[in-house]
Amino acid sequence: MSVRRLAAEQPDDFVFTPENLEWAQATVQKYPEGRQASAVIPLLWRAQVQNGGWVSEPALRYVAEMLGMAYIRVYEIVTFYTMFNLQPVGRYYVQVCGTTPCMLNGSEDLKEACRKHIGPKDTVSDDGKFSWTEVECLGACVNAPMVQINKYYYEDLTEESLGKIIERLRKGESVPPGPQDGRQGCAPKSGPNTLIDSSIYGADKSGPEPGYAGTSDSKAKMPGPY
């Protein structure tokens, strides 16, 4: 981590879309009278989503004015929380986990893949589609090494598989998130080694297939914009 500053080039203006504005007003209502400032983080997050993944200076002021806060108070918050990006990010924002378990399992290779396929850290690629950064533990150590691309986790990566994901996303294909080496969720890599005796299961075959962990919406895990 390093000193965080607002981006040098800023848009002229920021306003919530009508839907976001309605949502924001509802969010502010959740807090007692005089405590509107409590809504600052949700509102900033929504502003970041609307703004393409980063908080601009007009957006910061917009949120501050909406909540009756001094600009400096909101500035303190966006600089404190590293999930608020102060610099523009690519359409696909790759966050490489670099904490110990991922590092031991090859996150350095993933960074190399990012440098090769995207460019230097914290810069947007020339086509505007990608940028990447290193983050602290994303809590998927069992599937190390891993990256988060926008909202989705891509796990059990290698330099090659991450490179392929980036290239497929660049072509506009959708890449299913989750483990990329055929592993089922966070089950043991060598395949199941407990509860494998089928005789322990009853005759009732109703319900989902063993190993089914997804949702009913097959598209829910597809990567895309925020």
Next chain:
Amino acid sequence: MPKLIIDGNEHDVPDGITLIQACGLVGVEIPRFCFHERLSIAGNCRMCLVEVVGMPKPIASCAMSVSDLRPSPDGTPPTINTKSETTRRAQEGTMEFLLVNHPLDCPICDQGGECDLQDQAMAYGFNAGRFKDNKRAVEDKYLGPLIKTAMTRCIHCTRCVRFMTEVAGVPELGLIGRGEDAEITSYLEHGLHSNLSANVVDLCPVGALTSKPYAFQARPWELTKTPSIDIMDAVGSAIRVDSRGKEVLRILPRINDAVNEEWISDKARHVWDGLRSQRLDRPYIRKDGKLSPCSWDEAIAAIAERVKGADGAKFGAIAGDLAAAEEMFALKTLADQLGSPNIDCRQDGSKFDPGLGRATYLFNTSINRIEEADAVLLVGSDPRVEAPVLNSRIRKRWKQLDGKLPVGLIGSDVDLTYPYVRLGAGPETLADIANGKHDFAKTLTEAKKPMVILGPPAMARPDGYEILSLAAKVATGVGALDDGWNGFNILHAAAARVAGLDLGFVPGKNGLGTTDMIAAAGRGDLDVLYLLGADEIDMSALGETFVIYQGSHGDNGAHRADVILPGAAYTEKESTYANTEGRVQMTARAIFPPGDAREDWSIVKAVSDAIGKSLPFGTLQELRGKMYASAPQLAQLDTFGAAQESSVAKMAEHAAKPSDEPFGIAIDDYYLTNAIARASAIMASLSAMGADAEKATGTDG
């Protein structure tokens, strides 16, 4: 009253205070950086760790209330050891961590010699640092023309952030980033838009925020420290004038809980460079339309020639905003001896009459007791500009009541740093309240201790007396005058005003006031006009009158004058001022007046000798003796004496018929209100910054 054992001695301490305050009360010093009695508790420097017996770890004594400690099972009171091995190791460890990133640049640091970190590192530090890596470096920030930053030195105590947010009421400073990357800054690094901002320099326990104009001027041990009183506004803040040789190098606040706590305004603090420039250091006389230097004898002879034998009714004297009681008394005595009733200390044209009683022109509640008020009505007043320190008291009260202090304002729309209801623009709203027709009248009536505060724009107008009596009617009507509570308050902006009124420096029988004198001068009905530091009147309207200007600075008055008599500024004489509450205080001489300039009362004395109407005193002591005899209240130094309430009630009986003219603004530019401030380059830069900010808000809209 909880019992505590502090370093082996049992003490009873007041409920609800913190451990660090309890230790302070019994005379045990605990080191601290972030803790400050007048700010909220942050608890982030960890320097005040102490051992509390039974606690697994050292306790931050600034954040632990004495009421939260329980006696041990055998009934012994909570035991605090501030000198034990555990405490010492905790303090040494904290200090070592603080010094990890603090640069070793004390030899080039302006804080050197008065630095909390330096002192406490000597007293509580470890003998060596074990950190071998690179220290962090932080970009310096721009915080305006008063505050020089060296942010690498910052230890993140956040005192400055808390001061600006809580006391100044201008939340412009913040701590951005986190951990090692934390930085103190203002939003996008603009200068701080507060006229109390330079207090953060005093609060900073290290050399991160230092005084920009004072940078590299002196070391604290070279300076002569003279306790004195500020006269930039009528609050009379306690100051310390630090001087070296012939120059005042800086002005710092002194603690006076009854007046300024420990804050002073930026103008009081940084006006010192105005004491050096534009000074009148020799007499001048106008020859052939041009002012040329002359000797004292020539100047006084020229005056004597014009005044001797002149008709007393054609002599006038106006005292300015910075004049001290002594010289006003001398000038009044001179005017009496010349038989002239034309004297006035109200150069802004306000309509006070000392004959009505002292309570009609004082801040009767007292600044201290603002902290008891439960409703405030401001009439034509912008205390943030007229008396910044007093405004921070009202803000303090507003905070004490959790924002439930009802504040109503009649007058211009201004920023007070706390919310208020703007009731109206002019006297008709005040009349509504007086008649009980306005909702706010109910608020004031229901309040136990309501305050009505009148600012200069309410009085400095032709119908000023009508407004005064109307406000008195409000005060009596809502019960602001009973049970030892006097809620009728006049907020003056000029330091000289109250003493002038106490002395009766107002027109005598058939005498002319300021406005009439100027008009008479323009008509040619006035032969001689004596301006005692009066610069804020319309000099172009004085016609052919012979103008004597006595003062310290070459400002408007000196430009118009026919004879200039160079006087001393407030840091150069021992003189008496009464603040807006009527509290009489004395300035002290820190340096001598420049060149041929002399103490003001002795100039008036010399003039009187030359005219042949010698004043009946030869020394300052004799003058004071006579002055105290004529205005006994001026002898009550440093005390607040409540004035007779009945005079306010009596004034309320007057059937007031004010005009409909709305209240204006008394002070266009806070930083340029008097001759000393107008001579100051620092004030000019602050004024320019303020003008820029106004422009910016204009376009950002």
